[in-house]
Amino acid sequence: MITAGTLVPVREFGPFDELSDQAHQHYIDGFAERAVAACRTYQPLARAAGDLSTLRFLLYTESISLMELGRHGDAVDAARTILSLSGPDDHVWRAKALAMVAEASTREGQQSRALGALAEADWAVSAVPSGSYGHISASMAVALALRSVTLFEHADERLCELLHVQDDWIRLLVVHELTELAATWAVSLALLGRVEDARVEFLTTLERSLHMQRLGWTTDSPAMVARGEIYEAFALLNLGEPELALGRALAAKDRFQHRRELLETQLYRLVTAQAATAAGDFERARELLRAAVADATANGREAWVGMGLEALAEVDVAEHGETPATAIWRDLARSALARLWSEREGRFTALQDRDHIRRLTAETDRMGRVVLQDPLTGLGNRRLLVATLEASPRPMSVVFIDVDNFKAVNDQYSHAVGDEVLRRIAQVLRAQCRAEDVIVRYGGDEFIILTAHDDRRARSVAERVHRAIRNHPWDELERGLTVTVSIGVGVPDASTDNPLVAADIALITAKRAGRDQVAGLEAAPDADPADEPAVAPLRRD
Template sequence: MRNGALPKNRLPVLVSPYGPHPGLALRVHDLTIRGHHTETLLAADEAEAIALTLGDLRTHRIVRLGRMYALNALGRLDEALQIAEELIADQALLGGPKATDAKILADAARVLIHLGRIDDGLHHVARSMTLLDVAPRQGARYFSAMSSLGEAARSADLFELADDAMQRCLESFDSPDDLYRSGAELTHAELWLEWALRLEQVGRTEEAAGLIARCEPVLRYWLEQGIDTPLGAALLAVCHAKSGRIAEAFAIVGDLLPRMRATGQLHESRLLHLAHGLALRATGEWRAARREFRAGLEHAVLRAERLLFQYELAVTAALEFPGEATQSMLESLHDHVQALWQLRMDRRTMLRQAYRRVELEAARTSADMAATSDPLTGLGNRRMFDRRIGAVMAGGSLLLIDVDHFKAINDRYSHGVGDRVLGEIAGVLRAHCRHDEVAIRFGGDEFALFLATTEKEARQVAERIRRVIESRDWDAVMPGLTVTLSMGLAACRPGEAGRDLYDRADAHLYVAKRAGRNQLAAA
């Protein structure tokens, strides 16, 4: 696909095409949604290399997401988790909209839950939910993040939360392209069908039938629109088999299953084997039904998928060979299914607790930021400085900055202009801070910058800041206004106390002032 365009009547993956080169990411995600997971990994190799060559870290991150989806689908969960952890770490470095961060957390949660790390996964789900609570509720980012939250909730059997997330996903949809709505609605239908199958296992057959009845019209509608979605057809085949439309189920399976097996689309093949087995069992063909369920079991990657086919095999055996042995086996498996279903309630409680913990953490962080932030510029304040100077270590540098003749700026142009100058300088300092580097405003016109660099690199940063401020178009703020900075730099020595580092940087600052200002002084 060129320029990120989707081919006509193709089903898109539910991701937002972020980054300057979205076509790279869209090809990877298109392969994933079509079930070509091995091809996805090859396409991701190429796309990641190109994105890195172009310096496009945001598109690279979306391609990595596509790789993670493919690895998850292939059951390579440890590799998928490694990418998930990398992406979460990148959030602090690259930043981005809250909905984007929420999506990454939800995708990571899904992998953790599949690995059995339920506590960690639910904590990520809770973090994703709190971010989405305050994110703008329209647009592609929110749409994509809510879809990922729904998938994460579904992986934990939290079907009610998943259903709510998918409904919010659809409500946020604001694109004129029906392809994206079709993708969301088909994902929602797949959720309903999985929910129905689980309800049926625990004896809640009326609720299960109601969900299947909701699935069928959605699936038929989009297939009638000409959307090329083997997944939608496979889901419809299962619905037909469950609702007694046996001939229609056979027709879909006969047309689609050989093609899906030939192209290696395992997810669709698994669903079609399920539909075929159910339809064969409904006609009394026990042996053929068991063959299809075993074939589906071979393609099952996740525990929930395997359990589904094991349950259907047990039901089929009990019908084919009625007696105490098969009935006992079925009852034992049924007890196991009931126990797993009961775990849903425990997970709902765990999620509520995790959500509350995340809320409390956010409240503490917000209170801490308010206590350590300068209200005018949003930089750290003197309290933040005292905290950082006490923890400074060798390998870092401290840059102290004064605005030259700032009192004269206030006297000549007004304190309002002076505040604008301070705000502009704060923005430049913030832009030059990397991860774990902090800009501080002491008060007045005094600033500090904690840099995680050697003295040589810190000199380069300081000179860039000085030149940016000196060359800025200050006439746009007030005609005739000029602004320059004096700076003192010191690199922390092994074993040096923070106060001694500050004294050396401060001494260098006064050297710069005595030498005529608008310059940097360092050892």
């Protein structure tokens, strides 16, 4: 910390931890731009001093602040930098950074990348000792990522598990996130026409907002007290108490900064816009609501975009009565959210599948290399392949890889070179696959990749592997050496429910067509960044 102009090392964290605390406080106070600027100012100092702990915290604060500002791509970049600074056993930082990749990717519309990162983050949290500061911090990050993909029940469960902490400030942060979660959940349900369910969540929002205010007073955080009062006002508005809601909002409005990235700013506009509508000041109501919609759009808050559009429709009704334009406003408000909500079950199932595959892969360590691992390449073996296929709750896609003319490599360059070729192919496969994919050495020069059932993704993985092996610098191993592969892609379909059989047939087709190519399914469209490995450190080298 900094005292009397002197830098004093802090043992538990980094020697420049005070700097990261200052930057993070800007974020907590709602000044995301200031937080980003502070983080970028202090990072060179932490890097030069070798203070890795502070550097990662600064990068994390930068990432969450960038996301609040709607700069989601930059937020992903900052999170990836954290991952590049974290080893495979840095579970806390991997979980937090991957959760940020997931949340920012969701707001960018990159659902596949988001789910892959979220599954890996969830797995990393499970390796952190329960009750530790790191576990609390990482669990909160994962909970917010779950909220971003509208898995509200699971996010709520994760956050509620953290309420036992003794530190009042940390509990205040947890309760604040729980309050925002309840409000977002309530709004989503209301837009979907589930009125009674929405009322339950608005009551929960009210209860949590009061808890937030109590903790704000306990921790001497007047701005957080005021923000809690804004949540209270919004809940009261939706529980049929507009006059009381307006009174609470007006009482709080001068005690926190109305930053556009704060949800509380949007809530204040929604409450006061309703009052303006009731008073017949329709232009003022529209001005407030358009600002709310613009800021919610910039921050990727789709439920709140819908809420603002719905409120705009209500202004039209109040001024002109029901018109065709009103129906258009309401359709706009609900259509995007209805699509996201309809995909919730699929996202949860995808997370379960990825976690299931990840746990099966972890059996390699638990049961020992002899049982499930190929000793030459370190990949899984046929036992792991069979166990995965038999235990998977859903069909899987298979990418079947065969090294072209591998016997010639052994004959011309020696079996030692052939073994090294197989080891390097294994490294390429790890680099080109996601952490949840299962990679096995099927036979002498044959490899298989199992992925969650997705035709487009399976073909994309196959083409990426094909290019990477073809472009690998093989002549660095032996002058004149070239290595190519033939690949077949198979999924369960009407002709066979066995993806291995389908992939084997496709592989034969590739070989008969001249080798060095991919067969099976249609060619993938232009590369989708969501299909790429989420980040380099996800590779299982």
